[in-house]
Amino acid sequence: xxxxxxxxxxxxxxxxxxxxxxxxxxxxxxxxxxxxxxxxxxxxxxxxxxxxxxxxxxxxxxxxxxxxxxxxxxxxxxxxxxxxxxxxxxxxxxxxxxxxxxxxxxxxxxxxxxxxxxxxxxxxxxxxxxxxxxxxxxxxxxxxxxxxxxxxxxxxxxxxxxxxxxxxxxxxxxxxxxxxxxxxxxxxxxxxxxxxxxxxxxxxxxxxxxxxxxxxxxxxxxxxxxxxxxxxxxxxxxxxxxxxxxxxxxxxxxxxxxxxxxxxxxxxxxxxxxxxxxxxxxxxxxxxxxxxxxxxxxxxxxxxxxxxxxxxxxxxxxxxxxxxxxxxxxxxxxxxxxxxxxxxxxxxxxxxxxxxxxxxxxxxxxxxxxxxxxxxxxxxxxxxxxxxxxxxxxxxxxxxxxxxxxxxxxxxxxxxxxxxxxxxxxxxxxxxxxxxxxxxxxxxxxxxxxxxxxxxxxxxxxx
Amino acid sequence: xxxxxxxxxxxxxxxxxxxxxxxxxxxxxxxxxxxxxxxxxxxxxxxxxxxxxxxxxxxxxxxxxxxxxxxxxxxxxxxxxxxxxxxxxxxxxxxxxxxxxxxxxxxxxxxxxxxxxxxxxxxxxxxxxxxxxxxxxxxxxxxxxxxxxxxxxxxxxxxxxxxxxxxxxxxxxxxxxxxxxxxxxxxxxxxxxxxxxxxxxxxxxxxxxxxxxxxxxxxxxxxxxxxxxxxxxxxxxxxxxxxxxxxxxxxxxxxxxxxxxxxxxxxxxxxxxxxxxxxxxxxxxxxxxxxxxxxxxxxxxxxxxxxxxxxxxxxxxxxxxxxxxxxxxxxxxxxxxxxxxxxxxxxxxxxxxxxxxxxxxxxxxxxxxxxxxxxxxxxxxxxxxxxxxxxxxxxxxxxxxxxxxxxxxxxxxxxxxxxxxxxxxxxxxxxxxxxxxxxxxxxxxxxxxxxxxxxxxxxxxxx
Numbered sequence: 001x002x003x004x005x006x007x008x009x010x011x012x013x014x015x016x017x018x019x020x021x022x023x024x025x026x027x028x029x030x031x032x033x034x035x036x037x038x039x040x041x042x043x044x045x046x047x048x049x050x051x052x053x054x055x056x057x058x059x060x061x062x063x064x065x066x067x068x069x070x071x072x073x074x075x076x077x078x079x080x081x082x083x084x085x086x087x088x089x090x091x092x093x094x095x096x097x098x099x100x101x102x103x104x105x106x107x108x109x110x111x112x113x114x115x116x117x118x119x120x121x122x123x124x125x126x127x128x129x130x131x132x133x134x135x136x137x138x139x140x141x142x143x144x145x146x147x148x149x150x151x152x153x154x155x156x157x158x159x160x161x162x163x164x165x166x167x168x169x170x171x172x173x174x175x176x177x178x179x180x181x182x183x184x185x186x187x188x189x190x191x192x193x194x195x196x197x198x199x200x201x202x203x204x205x206x207x208x209x210x211x212x213x214x215x216x217x218x219x220x221x222x223x224x225x226x227x228x229x230x231x232x233x234x235x236x237x238x239x240x241x242x243x244x245x246x247x248x249x250x251x252x253x254x255x256x257x258x259x260x261x262x263x264x265x266x267x268x269x270x271x272x273x274x275x276x277x278x279x280x281x282x283x284x285x286x287x288x289x290x291x292x293x294x295x296x297x298x299x300x301x302x303x304x305x306x307x308x309x310x311x312x313x314x315x316x317x318x319x320x321x322x323x324x325x326x327x328x329x330x331x332x333x334x335x336x337x338x339x340x341x342x343x344x345x346x347x348x349x350x351x352x353x354x355x356x357x358x359x360x361x362x363x364x365x366x367x368x369x370x371x372x373x374x375x376x377x378x379x380x381x382x383x384x385x386x387x388x389x390x391x392x393x394x395x396x397x398x399x400x401x402x403x404x405x406x407x408x409x410x411x412x413x414x415x416x417x418x419x420x421x422x423x424x425x426x427x428x429x430x431x432x433x434x435x436x437x438x439x440x441x442x443x444x445x446x447x448x449x450x451x452x453x454x455x456x457x458x459x460x461x462x463x
Numbered sequence: 464x465x466x467x468x469x470x471x472x473x474x475x476x477x478x479x480x481x482x483x484x485x486x487x488x489x490x491x492x493x494x495x496x497x498x499x500x501x502x503x504x505x506x507x508x509x510x511x512x513x514x515x516x517x518x519x520x521x522x523x524x525x526x527x528x529x530x531x532x533x534x535x536x537x538x539x540x541x542x543x544x545x546x547x548x549x550x551x552x553x554x555x556x557x558x559x560x561x562x563x564x565x566x567x568x569x570x571x572x573x574x575x576x577x578x579x580x581x582x583x584x585x586x587x588x589x590x591x592x593x594x595x596x597x598x599x600x601x602x603x604x605x606x607x608x609x610x611x612x613x614x615x616x617x618x619x620x621x622x623x624x625x626x627x628x629x630x631x632x633x634x635x636x637x638x639x640x641x642x643x644x645x646x647x648x649x650x651x652x653x654x655x656x657x658x659x660x661x662x663x664x665x666x667x668x669x670x671x672x673x674x675x676x677x678x679x680x681x682x683x684x685x686x687x688x689x690x691x692x693x694x695x696x697x698x699x700x701x702x703x704x705x706x707x708x709x710x711x712x713x714x715x716x717x718x719x720x721x722x723x724x725x726x727x728x729x730x731x732x733x734x735x736x737x738x739x740x741x742x743x744x745x746x747x748x749x750x751x752x753x754x755x756x757x758x759x760x761x762x763x764x765x766x767x768x769x770x771x772x773x774x775x776x777x778x779x780x781x782x783x784x785x786x787x788x789x790x791x792x793x794x795x796x797x798x799x800x801x802x803x804x805x806x807x808x809x810x811x812x813x814x815x816x817x818x819x820x821x822x823x824x825x826x827x828x829x830x831x832x833x834x835x836x837x838x839x840x841x842x843x844x845x846x847x848x849x850x851x852x853x854x855x856x857x858x859x860x861x862x863x864x865x866x867x868x869x870x871x872x873x874x875x876x877x878x879x880x881x882x883x884x885x886x887x888x889x890x891x892x893x894x895x896x897x898x899x900x901x902x903x904x905x906x907x908x909x910x911x912x913x914x915x916x917x918x919x920x921x922x923x924x925x926x
Contacts, residue, residue: 027777088775094675157777198680202778211742212557215892217661217863220793221763222754224747228697228766235698238691279674284687284818291685300684303691304781309768310789314490314620315665315826316550317791318767318892326773328780330683355747363778400680429678429781
């Protein structure tokens with residue numbers, strides 16, 4: 001395969017920076033115009049890279065960009081999925097440079113430099129690798145099969161409108177394998193391929209006490225304080241072993257075999273490096289499991305946000321009328337996210353004292369997912385990484401969730417291969433998100449090899 | 464005594480409205496110019512009402528306004544204390560009219576109308592009654608003794624600079640009794656006089672986990688989530704009987720006698736009205752105590768504010784780096800607020816898991832206070848209320864705190880009489896704070912009677 005010319009490298013970076021400047025924040029409706037601008041940008045990029053057909057599909061939410069280059073109906077078809085929307089940049093004050101003014105800086109792990117911007121890794125940078133890989137294959141006459149792109153704008157808010165879209169466009173989206181770069185790998189010297197994703201259930205709770213904020217001197221001690229009550233209710237959701245106490249929560253969770261856990265334990269991992277990278281004095285999690293197990297094969301419950309009462313400068317002696325929290329659970333195979341959402345709702349209401357009322361809002365969710373390592377898509381990816389990195393990639397279950405992936409299999413009948421090139425330290429969803437230039441270009445080089453090996457394996461399997 | 468002429472009534476309201484328009488929010492430094500404007504306004508009002516000397520004393524924080532009318536060194540001296548600063552109006556969106564654009568509306572309890580504005584009751588309206596009472600006494604030649612005013616601008620943020628001021632101006636502030644209207648009474652048909660105030664210790668806590676916000680998929684389950692930890696730590700501060708678990712917290716708290724509790728139980732109180740007024744399904748508090756006891760003679764611990772993580776629209780799967788809470792404790796006689804602040808700090812740090820770090824900021828505090836009912840200041844107030852309301856006032860311990868009051872006694876050697884005219888339902892510290900016109904004028908009529916009876920009682924005691 002051709003390597004990337006230096007002039008192309010600079011152009012690819014410039015193009016990605018151009019995309020990163022558009023604040024495509026899907027969670028906040030005041031960015032709706034930027035979302036549209038982002039979708040048009042991606043459509044245009046697909047055209048330029050070699051898609052012969054491109055379309056923008058409006059949805060009830062944000063639009064989906066589609067592109068295709070079909071060269072022969074007898075050849076396999078790869079469907080690339082990615083997203084152009086990004087997480088909100090909050091807390092903005094913790095960014096060293098503005099989140100939508102990309103800059104390139106060196107870091108300890110990225111000596112060749114990294115692009116710092118919201119979405120640099122998740123997922124604009126990783127999605128754009130696929131567009132540039134197509135351009136490379138088309139330019140050098142090396143595209144070995146058909147390719148389709150489906151790039152959405154609602155991944156960070158639960159892909160609410162994508163299921164309907166894929167159901168209504170099954171024919172258009174028909175494929176043999178789905179390729180996604182929206183995960184990470186162990187390190188730049190030890191590639192890995194994600195073979196599992198956790199499911200997700202995202203809830204919001206509101207505790208209401210009095211109908212107005214009260215003076216804590218006049219009422220303190222005699223009236224339920226919704227914030228105190230909320231903390232007591234949330235605290236009850238874990239036991240002393242950090243296991244989740246919602247009745248039925250673990251029902252169906254398959255315990256990993258000793259062999260699988262032994263295999264996982266072989267992945268290179270330094271607890272000291274892990275703690276040092278995020279500056280924590282000690283790890284914390286479910287008793288009886290290692291750190292790598294806790295963040296991949298075990299379900300979790302985390303408060304993602306909490307607020308209530310006076311949060312300004314100084315002191316205010318108030319009992320708030322309401323207290324709020326956003327709480328999400330990561331799920332594993334054997335757990336159904338809708339069942340879990342219901343169990344959470346029932347349990348959370350049941351533990352409220354009679355002195356308050358509880359409102360529960362269900363946000364999005366999705367099932368856990370597994371890519372078997374004997375799948376030829378997985379095997380093609382394995383060969384591709386091995387070739388560009390010079391070392392075999394390790395299969396690894398990831399802790400994150402891409403709720404739409406299990407739905408792809410349900411509706412389209414095909415497996416997804418999760419070819420991630422980011423690092424955990426890239427700070428996705430955090431201030432100072434970045435993506436290494438090494439990783440960006442390694443992705444653009446590795447993806448065409450996936451196509452080549454995938455078509456070869458399909459042909460071998462036919463014979 | 465003279466009653467208030469209708470033309471004067473309208474002018475008094477207009478003047479108070481003028482003062483209420485100045486957003487003298489002491490907690491937020493961006494209102495510093497308004498604070499200065501408020502202080503000048505009060506100085507000017509004192510002059511017009513009959514003070515022969517007025518001064519503004521700058522402090523390290525907000526200025527203190529002083530005024531005096533000394534008629535005879537052989538007569539007693541009343542020192543009036545009040546404050547022109549107000550609580551922040553948050554949450555502003557819950558106000559029916561803008562907090563600094565006063566309007567008059569009728570309510571169920573205020574058929575003659577009430578002024579709605581931040582500070583209407585606490586304390587601009589109640590403080591201004593004293594200035595108008597002085598004007599009435601001077602105009603009608605009925606001022607029976609010397610009077611001094613000390614109106615500060617930092618009551619809502621802990622009166623940090625007032626102690627130094629009173630220590631440095633003991634001579635100037637020398638008095639026989641201190642008169643304060645910054646509390647409430649039972650109802651417009653059943654007056655009461657506050658004979659006790661709770662002490663206060665106000666703390667802020669910050670829990671830090673990782674050095675940056677993390678993706679809850681990549682790290683969830685393996686890293687301590689500061690919000691989850693904070694909820695667990697706060698939840699531990701109360702036991703199942705809603706007693707506070709901080710070791711040593713109740714040490715020194717004197718249990719009220721059976722007789723005292725029986726006396727308290729005689730105060731008119733309807734639990735149904737109480738619940739209905741603030742729309743709560745049930746009361747909530749320390750086992751073994753009634754609602755009136757819980758919010759007056761028992762110490763409490765309330766979270767006044769909590770925040771961390773993503774609190775915007777939609778969903779964000781983040782583990783926050785930090786979680787924050789503002790926590791205050793109301794204290795009773797026998798508890799020293801500085802000791803309690805230290806006990807809280809020590810205990811809160813001791814219950815933190817090793818996976819997080821804890822920072823504790825001590826805000827202001829103050830001791831609990833008691834005015835004995837055999838004090839002649841109290842007795843003069845009793846006679847004054849009885850005369851204007853036509854019914855004996857009830858002595859009542861209040862749940863609020865005016866941390867500076869115990870200090871007055873320490874430094875100046877005199878007792879404070881707490882002549883409040885507000886109602887609990889006036890929503891002080893809450894949206895839609897208001898003050899009944901009935902209450903405003905009743906205060907202006909009752910205060911001169913206090914002076915008269917006080918001087919009489921002093922003379923009787925001499926004989």
